[in-house]
Amino acid sequence: MPDRADDVTAPAILAAPGAGPTHPRSASVRAMETWDAIMARRNVRTFADRPIPQADLERVLQAGWAAPSATNRQHRDFVVCTDRAQLEALAQVWQWASHVATSAATVVVVAPAPEDKRAGELDQFDMGQAVMAMAIAAADLGIGSGHASIGDQDKARAVLGVPGDHYCAYLLALGYPADRPLAPLHRLDRRPFDQVVHRGQW
Ligand SMILES: Cc1cc2nc3c(=O)[nH]c(=O)nc-3n(C[C@H](O)[C@H](O)[C@H](O)COP(=O)(O)O)c2cc1C
Numbered sequence: 001m002p003d004r005a006d007d008v009t010a011p012a013i014l015a016a017p018g019a020g021p022t023h024p025r026s027a028s029v030r031a032m033e034t035w036d037a038i039m040a041r042r043n044v045r046t047f048a049d050r051p052i053p054q055a056d057l058e059r060v061l062q063a064g065w066a067a068p069s070a071t072n073r074q075h076r077d078f079v080v081c082t083d084r085a086q087l088e089a090l091a092q093v094w095q096w097a098s099h100v101a102t103s104a105a106t107v108v109v110v111a112p113a114p115e116d117k118r119a120g121e122l123d124q125f126d127m128g129q130a131v132m133a134m135a136i137a138a139a140d141l142g143i144g145s146g147h148a149s150i151g152d153q154d155k156a157r158a159v160l161g162v163p164g165d166h167y168c169a170y171l172l173a174l175g176y177p178a179d180r181p182l183a184p185l186h187r188l189d190r191r192p193f194d195q196v197v198h199r200g201q202w
Pocket of ligand 1: 042094096
């Protein structure tokens with residue numbers, strides 16, 4: 001896919017396809033095909049003690065930024081954390097978020113308090129799209145990702161300085177998998193495909 005060089009709002013890193021060291025493709029990782037990246041993404045909860053190159057982290061964030069949203073409302077902000085003390089504090093906002101502590105970086109998805117139920121539902125859907133885009137962009141670069149919910153809203157807000165009229169919705173921990181490199185999976189823990197996909201009729 002060509003980079004979006006014609007989009008004047010695109011960050012500089014996107015507006016310079018092939019431009020030497022600022023080109024968003026990682027120099028160190030051979031990029032996967034889209035299908036392989038989709039099939040290689042898995043929930044990673046143990047991370048190697050290895051930082052993510054800044055250009056690769058920017059690439060992941062740009063995937064979230066570029067994700068679609070209902071009426072293009074873009075009700076989501078991303079707070080990216082790489083400071084170890086901050087990551088350890090974030091790991092305590094939810095009982096199943098311990099993997100955040102050892103991530104190389106964690107993206108916190110933040111949304112405005114919704115005006116009503118419908119708006120809240122749309123925001124949830126749109127945040128899911130942004131998170132999935134980031135997870136696939138990460139997989140494309142060999143970077144694992146692991147979701148986490150947020151239970152202690154006050155603590156998350158305090159750690160990040162998020163104002164009271166916004167809430168912290170989800171965490172996406174990022175880092176190189178400690179167990180094995182990402183590779184396309186051939187057996188997925190999913191309901192049978194033909195049970196999930198209905199063709200024409202339920
Ligand atoms: C909305 C959402 C919230 C999740 N919350 C957590 C969580 O708090 N902690 C965690 O370890 N995994 C969390 N997960 C990861 C899922 O458990 C995981 O994606 C699922 O088991 C499927 O595994 P896979 O991602 O390896 O395909 C979450 C996933 C989603 C989509």
